[in-house]
Amino acid sequence: MLRGRLLERELQRQRExxxxxxxxxxxxxxxxxxxxYYLHPYTLVKDHRxxxxxxxxxxxxxxxxxxxxxxxxxWNIANEQAT
Numbered sequence: 001m002l003r004g005r006l007l008e009r010e011l012q013r014q015r016e017x018x019x020x021x022x023x024x025x026x027x028x029x030x031x032x033x034x035x036x037y038y039l040h041p042y043t044l045v046k047d048h049r050x051x052x053x054x055x056x057x058x059x060x061x062x063x064x065x066x067x068x069x070x071x072x073x074x075w076n077i078a079n080e081q082a083t
Contacts, residue, residue: 033048034047034048034049035047035048035068036048037057037060037061038057039057042055043055043056043057043058044057045057045060045068047068047071047072049072049075050068050071050072050074050075052067052068052071054067
């Protein structure tokens with residue numbers, strides 16, 4: 001009986017750890033995108049969380065995300081301090 005209780009506690013601890021690592025879950029609905037890519041007739045990439053924009057779409061598509069990463073980190077720190 002004790003072994004069963006210990007096993008159940010360990011399984012619960014593992015579930016809680018996985019949920020903590022997973023973070024917040026959001027349904028992938030229309031309008032819930034984090035970033036929008038406009039390729040025609042003009043070029044623009046906009047991050048909706050941080051309101052960061054760039055017109056160099058090709059660089060972003062090639063993996064140059066530093067501007068968006070820095071903006072997200074600043075946004076995340078500001079949100080953590082606000083709470």
